[in-house]
Amino acid sequence: xxxxxxxxxxxxxxxxxxxxxxxxxxxxxxxxxxxxxxxxxxxxxxxxxxxxxxxxxxxxxxxxxxxxxxxxxxxxxxxxxxxxxxxxxxxxxxxxxxxxxxxxxxxxxxxxxxxxxxxxxxxxxxxxxxxxxxxxxxxxxxxxxxxxxxxxxxxxxxxxxxxxxxxxxxxxxxxxxxxxxxxxxxxxxxxxxxxxxxxxxxxxxxxxxxxxxxxxxxxxxxxxxxxxxxxxxxxxxxxxxxxxxx
Numbered sequence: 001x002x003x004x005x006x007x008x009x010x011x012x013x014x015x016x017x018x019x020x021x022x023x024x025x026x027x028x029x030x031x032x033x034x035x036x037x038x039x040x041x042x043x044x045x046x047x048x049x050x051x052x053x054x055x056x057x058x059x060x061x062x063x064x065x066x067x068x069x070x071x072x073x074x075x076x077x078x079x080x081x082x083x084x085x086x087x088x089x090x091x092x093x094x095x096x097x098x099x100x101x102x103x104x105x106x107x108x109x110x111x112x113x114x115x116x117x118x119x120x121x122x123x124x125x126x127x128x129x130x131x132x133x134x135x136x137x138x139x140x141x142x143x144x145x146x147x148x149x150x151x152x153x154x155x156x157x158x159x160x161x162x163x164x165x166x167x168x169x170x171x172x173x174x175x176x177x178x179x180x181x182x183x184x185x186x187x188x189x190x191x192x193x194x195x196x197x198x199x200x201x202x203x204x205x206x207x208x209x210x211x212x213x214x215x216x217x218x219x220x221x222x223x224x225x226x227x228x229x230x231x232x233x234x235x236x237x238x239x240x241x242x243x244x245x246x
Contacts, residue, residue, distance in 0.1 A: 044073070044076065045069075048068075048069055048072050048073075051072070051097075051098065051101055052065065052068055052069075052072075052098070055094055055097050055098065056094075058142070059092045059093060059094045059097065059142065060092055060094075061092070061094035061095070062091065062094075063094060063095060063201070063229075064228075064229045064230075066227075066228035066229050067201065067227070067228065067229040067230065067231050068094075068095065068098060070199060070227050070228065070229075070231055070233070071095050071098055071099065071172055071199060072098045072099075072101075072102060074170055074172075074197050074199055074233070075098070075099050075102040075103055075170055076102050078169045078170040078195070078196060078197055079104055079106075079169075080195075081169035081170075081193055081194075081195045081196050081197075082167065082169060082193050083106075083166075083167045083168045083169035083170075083192075083193045083196055084106050084107040084108065084109065084166060084167070084168055084169065085099060085103055085106050085107065085108045085109070085168065085169065085170045085171070086108070086109045086110075086111065086166075086168055086170075086171045086172075086188070087099060087108070087109075087110050087111065087171070087172045087173070087174075088111040088112070088156050088171075088172075088173045088174070088175055088180075088184050089111075089112060089132075089172075089173055089174035089175045089176070089201070090110050090111070090112035090114075090134065090139055091112070091132050091134050091174070092134050092138070092139065092142075093134075093138070093139035093142045093143060095172060095174070096108075096110055096139065096142075096143060097142060097143060099170075099172065100143055100146040100149065101146075103146075103148075105147075105148065106148065106169065107148045107149075107150065108146075108148060108149050108150070109150045109152060109163070109166070110139070110149065110150065110151050110152065111152045111156045111159055111160070112134065112136070112139075112152075112153065113153070113154060113155055114133070114134055114135060114136040114139075114153050115130070115133055116129065116130035116131050116132050116133035116134075117129055117130060117131045117132055117176060117177060117180075118155055118177070118180065120177055120208075121177070121178055121179060121208070123177075123178035123179075123207060123208040123211055124176070124177045124178055124206070124207065124208040125207065126206065126207075127176050127177060127206070127208075131176075132176070136151060136153050139151075156175075156180070156183060156184065156187070157183050157184075157186075157187045160187060164191075166191060167191055167192070167193050168188060168191055168192050168193065168196055169193060169195075169196045169197075170196060170197055170198075170199075171184075171188050171192065171196070171197075171198040171199075172198075172199050172200075172201075173188075173198065173199075173200045173201070174200070174201035174202065175209075176201075176202055176206055176208070176209065177206075177208050177209070178207075178208025178209065178211055178212050179208075179212075181200065181208065181209045181212035181213065182212040182215070182216065184200075185198075185212060185213070185216045186216070189216070189220075189236075192236035193236065194236055194237065194238060195235060195236065196235070196236045197233055197234070197235050197236075198233060198234055198236075199227070199231055199232070199233040200213070200231065200232050200233070201230055201231055202230050203226065203230055203231060203232035204226065204229075204230045204232075205230045206230075213232060217234070221237050221238070222234040222235065222236065222237055
């Protein structure tokens with residue numbers, strides 16, 4: 001990637017301009033209902049398109065339509081797996097809304113600094129501290145009609161202290177950085193029930209994210225599967241200790 005393109009995409013001085021552009025783009029997409037989904041049940045896809053249109057009209061989403069559908073579909077199809085749901089990297093709450101709509105009665109834990117990205121390392125040359133800053137209060141207002149939501153403000157995994165006995169059926173992470181991704185994998189992996197799925201954003205575009213996955217799964221039995229857009233996922237094999245809390 002050229003240095004000029006990196007400047008346009010990641011320089012924090014341009015955050016207000018990028019946010020305005022995202023707002024305009026997502027509203028145009030929503031108004032034209034351009035959700036592109038290549039596979040899946042027709043009824044499921046139709047419901048997804050309507051929901052995504054509703055979300056995009058109110059929230060600037062950095063997810064592509066296909067990425068949003070991967071999350072939506074994963075929530076539906078992990079309903080038969082014991083355990084609850086988590087998301088690390090909430091931003092404005094777009095993916096959280098999709099998850100909340102389809103999670104059923106499962107608890108949903110949402111983790112974010114709500115102060116933007118923490119300091120990056122040399123493994124994360126694209127990202128600057130404070131990028132993707134959002135508001136906890138705004139996200140809580142958007143999701144106010146959904147039950148069993150738990151918000152954790154601060155840097156993960158410090159914000160997960162006291163939650164060590166939880167077990168999960170689906171986890172979505174969108175944290176951009178090497179250390180944050182590594183911390184998420186280390187914390188959630190032993191707490192995923194067999195058959196549970198974890199999806200991460202930015203695998204193909206963020207060097208630190210891909211490095212963290214490559215290192216972590218070097219000695220693990222699971223296969224990493226690259227999805228449409230920038231996502232990667234895996235399904236947990238084996239057994240998990242403890243009982244799922246639903």
